[in-house]
Amino acid sequence: MDAIATAGLTRTFGAKRAVDDLTLTVRQGDIYGFVGRNGSGKSTVMKMICGLVPQTAGTVRIFGEQFAPGITSRRIGAVIEEPGFYPSLTGLDNVRCRALSLGLPDAKAASAQALEQVGLADVARKKAKKYSLGMKQRLGLAMALVGSPDILMLDEPFNGLDPQVVREVRSLIVRLAEVHGVTVFISSHVLDQLERMATRYGVIREGRLVREVTAAEVEAECADYLSVRCADAELALSVLQTAFPQASFTVMPDNALHVSGGAAPQEVGRVLAQRGIVVEELFVHERDIEEYFVALMGSDVESVAAPAASAAPARRSAARGGGRRA
């Protein structure tokens, strides 16, 4: 069953169409990575799904049930933009306020359990204003988790967290999905973190959904390939197809051959040399997830690069798109 299904979801702010006719589906148990440039409409979509902002048009269904614009579902726990809490109350009392507003029968026990889940049990009685940024993020998560929601909506949950806390939050999310069957909808610019847990992705660009894709599809599309350029591409292609029947070949518009699956660069070079074919260029292209999503988001790398991802070694690019499979 679909945990979340939107159809034609649209939100305008004055003349601005922040979200435009957006249809997406999140299946039960998915960890759905929602990616897009700054200002592409991610938070607005998430707020509409949660009923925090009414849509201008379109529908939102939560587990098949349609909600009127601006109506919230108790099955959703959310942290969108800044986690909201009372600074002068303790962590426990903050979560308890949320538990009471949900009408939970044993609000105190449920709150303590949520704090335990996010690793804040030891500081439950400390005032929230004394929490570090990472602790505040986790407090937001505990408030979203209390009441055991079926869907967790997390907007940039890694913001301001150190690598150790990022790892803890990530494993908590994975555990919630895998052990407790919680469906997680998560927006993040930290693509290498998303890559470690997302099962599906949605890519938004200027308010429109440009692609929904499974993690397996991303992996396949990001696979390394060999790029070979020879003066006579057709001859090189026929020689290589005979020598490497298991490999697949794409002839790019600039006549470079892209070879993937079971053809080592040394072997390709040797086979071509044996046939007297001059190789002008031969290199392995490693396409990473950042490059893949940046192309879909239509972005300059600056605005989306995660610190860890941007530290990745420089990789060679090759012509993209418009190739024909040979």
Ligand SMILES: Nc1ncnc2c1ncn2[C@@H]1O[C@H](COP(=O)(O)OP(=O)(O)OP(=O)(O)O)[C@@H](O)[C@H]1O
């Ligand atoms: N309350 C509002 N009033 C007017 N414009 C708004 C409002 N909320 C959002 N917008 C506009 O809608 C567009 C989408 O904003 P949104 O916050 O959803 O993007 P985002 O993808 O979440 O961005 P970021 O990654 O920076 O958080 C932006 O152009 C933003 O300025």
